[in-house]
Amino acid sequence: MNQTFAGKLEFSVMNNVFRIVETKPLDAYMNMALDEALFLSFCDDPKALPIFRIYRWVRPAFSLGVSQDPRLNLDLGKCRDRDFPFVRRITGGGIILHDQEITYSLVVPQGFFGSPREISASFKAICEFLLVFYRKLGLAPGFAVDYPFNGTVGKATKFCFSGREKYDIVVEGKKIGGNAQKRNQKAIFQHGSIPISVDHKRLAEFSLGECDNNLDGVAALDELKDTLPSPDCLIRLLKESFIEAFNAQDALSEIKNEELMLAEVLKKEKYSSDNWNIERHANIKPSEKASVA
Secondary structure: OEEEEOOOEEEEOHHHEEEEEEOOOEOHHHHHHHHHHHHHHHHHOOOOOOEEEEEOEOOOEEEEOOOOOHHHHEOHHHHHHOOOOEEEOOOOOOEEEEOOEEEEEEEEEHHHHOOOOOHHHHHHHHHHHHHHHHHHOOOOEEEHHHOOOOOOOOOOOOEHHHOOOOOOEEEOOEEEOEEEEEEOOOEEEEEEEEEOOOOHHHHHHHEOOOOOHHHHHEEOHHHHOOOOOOHHHHHHHHHHHHHHHHOOEEOOOOOOHHHHHHHHHHHHHHHOOHHHHOOOOOOOOHHHHHHHO
8 A cells, every 4th residue: 555654755565554562671682682683584574564663671771873882982891880781783873871761663664665765765754653742742843854953964973862863853942862774675674762851960971071062952751741641651652653653553463482582592692792782793693593593
């Protein structure tokens, strides 16, 4: 089915059926492992349905962009002394402190937009559901490209929330959350953070060097709303917003055993290892391990 989305973009998903799943709070290594497991499993199955996952974090943790060197950005000694986890994502961008937030991930086929399009266009189309979500909270969100900004749009920054891309979301002139993509010839993967609150003090405490000046231009929900629904209510609202924005049908799916098994392998041999998190070398080829598992 082809539909016009937001009046400009077209996307194509058979009957608009998605697997929409909410997973229990997991540690940093398992959250990133499960995201990659869903991406890899989708790419290996030509009949796979697109999947939208909503999740939280069982304890605070840092994640870093795939190209970041944690030795230049984080006080690793302090992280280890205080048993504060950090993990490298498969997507780009800067450091994110995951704590009081809701996180999502999405896997769709490359043909999701009907024809090949530039990355920024897919960001815009995907992030429309976040605009719906923030509007349901009574906020007035927009895309960064439509708001004046003193910094440089698209410039790499130490912290993900302090950088701005064209289709990052801005509320009251401040950026809220962050989103990042990975793609191959078969699929587009995107995940993103919706911060309920941002602990600027902790970011500064564990950071090496000076913090980005643009952190003053970062917002969280607790700064924008006097009262907020509970996290469970926010999750329900996010799901409703996704279904509304994409006219989606929920396949009422759970995480499959084979996806969970692959995620366990990825957690053990990749995401909880210094080879990946510090040196950016993975010990395994996930596609080979998937067949073994």
